[in-house]
Amino acid sequence: MNLKPLLLSSCVAIAVSACSSLPQTTASRSSLIAPYAKGQLDQFSGATRLTAERSEALKASISSRHVKHVILFIGDGTSDSEITIARNYVEGAGGYFKGIDVLPFTGSYTTYSVNKDKTIDYVTDSAASASAWAMGIKTYNGAIGVDVQAKAHESILALAKRAGYATGNVTTTELQDATPAALIAHVTHRKCYSPSSTAKLCPTNALENGGLGSISEQLLDARADVTLGGGATSFNEMATVGQYKGQTLLAQAQARGYKMVSNADQLSQLSTANQQQPVLGLFAQGNLPVSWIGPKAVLNGNKQAAQRCQINPARGAEVPSLRMMTAKAIQLLEKNPKGFFLQVESGSIDKQNHAADPCGQIGETVALDEAVQEALAFAKTHPDTLIIVTGDHAHTSQIIPVDTDSPGKTANLLTKDQSPMAVNYATSTGNSQEHTGAQVRIAAYGPRAANVSGLIDQTDLFFIMRDALNIH
Numbered sequence: 297m298n299l300k301p302l303l304l305s306s307c308v309a310i311a312v313s314a315c316s317s318l319p320q321t322t323a324s325r326s327s328l329i330a331p332y333a334k335g336q337l338d339q340f341s342g343a344t345r346l347t348a349e350r351s352e353a354l355k356a357s358i359s360s361r362h363v364k365h366v367i368l369f370i371g372d373g374t375s376d377s378e379i380t381i382a383r384n385y386v387e388g389a390g391g392y393f394k395g396i397d398v399l400p401f402t403g404s405y406t407t408y409s410v411n412k413d414k415t416i417d418y419v420t421d422s423a424a425s426a427s428a429w430a431m432g433i434k435t436y437n438g439a440i441g442v443d444v445q446a447k448a449h450e451s452i453l454a455l456a457k458r459a460g461y462a463t464g465n466v467t468t469t470e471l472q473d474a475t476p477a478a479l480i481a482h483v484t485h486r487k488c489y490s491p492s493s494t495a496k497l498c499p500t501n502a503l504e505n506g507g508l509g510s511i512s513e514q515l516l517d518a519r520a521d522v523t524l525g526g527g528a529t530s531f532n533e534m535a536t537v538g539q540y541k542g543q544t545l546l547a548q549a550q551a552r553g554y555k556m557v558s559n560a561d562q563l564s565q566l567s568t569a570n571q572q573q574p575v576l577g578l579f580a581q582g583n584l585p586v587s588w589i590g591p592k593a594v595l596n597g598n599k600q601a602a603q604r605c606q607i608n609p610a611r612g613a614e615v616p617s618l619r620m621m622t623a624k625a626i627q628l629l630e631k632n633p634k635g636f637f638l639q640v641e642s643g644s645i646d647k648q649n650h651a652a653d654p655c656g657q658i659g660e661t662v663a664l665d666e667a668v669q670e671a672l673a674f675a676k677t678h679p680d681t682l683i684i685v686t687g688d689h690a691h692t693s694q695i696i697p698v699d700t701d702s703p704g705k706t707a708n709l710l711t712k713d714q715s716p717m718a719v720n721y722a723t724s725t726g727n728s729q730e731h732t733g734a735q736v737r738i739a740a741y742g743p744r745a746a747n748v749s750g751l752i753d754q755t756d757l758f759f760i761m762r763d764a765l766n767i768h
Contacts, residue, residue, distance in 0.1 A: 328400060363635075363681070363764040369683070373731065381693055440478055440484075446500075452637065453480060457637075462522075464521060469525060471526065483511060503535070522574070524575070585615060589655055591654075645687075655709070682745060683742055689736065702722055
């Protein structure tokens, strides 16, 4: 694959079509915001984004009508800083994302976790945060689907399924990772992916000890209609007890009626997914490859010449994009007459943030935006759809002055504006950068979307979705 730098044009030319947008008839609808800069950024009023009075548009968007479909988007490790970095690079300082930035209602939510001794941890991990919106209760870092007493709580996906909705769980990470796992599993340690790791890290959850099993085994039991992501390695392990003892979890899935797919072509050919034949897509042994690569942040990296990102050659055509997985999941789930609940995660925004890799991080943020655009296109013809877009916690990346002396690591990127942007990582001197404790942006579109306005907590998200679907 040609690894030439991504082009600096009015629409950045990349394999995943970063600058694709909704049709003008959608993007310009009064119920959506189009926050582009009005003119030349150095001229009077040119940088302003308020092109028209928004009060009427917001009033027109307020609705308590019946919700048939809920689509929840999670950018792991995605706060305002990560969105701004990606927007500046791809769309320019005066541009905007056609998915993330057009939702009419926005607010912030708090993300702290609660330790087992009931003290507050102001910096959550992905497990505690996902458990908070999945089940509506605060818990400790590392917990998946259980509270501080290790008691399991029913997730929003389980409630939706029990009420007759179709359900989906889509991610760019391993399916056992924190965000997708919180919807389908209950374990005391987030790394209990497989039978062997569960026996070692959370033995009380192991099947042989009377527990619910590893995250992978509970995923099969949860039986969402559509499950797409990575994490095939854990499914190669053998069950140690029960009906399927001595068989791999992959063989067990097939024996239990799962339709297995492993590449983009197989995914595209799917036409049905239901409880008789749920879909399990495993597109990588671990996490899916990221879309973009580029210069890693290093000490004094902002003093180097500004560079562009490149397409990742390791991400071949056989790996479906997040946009493709989202579109296919919606297509399959909408056949359920009652409606559906779908969670979609761009999980490697967080992982590339940990790695101080701004290009990897930006590419996965673009992937999130493209997936949101797919959902908005669906909502255009299905006005009973509630779309929510948020992150699970804040992270380390920040924009700093190019000439600043920082003790952290920095990369200097050349944005669409053809201006240098210094992206800095300074929360750790080790190999992995750390989460931060800031509140996180949340936005929504559709009926009941106004509930995300102002300041809420992650646990509010569970109740917003539960009440929207009228399930208890």
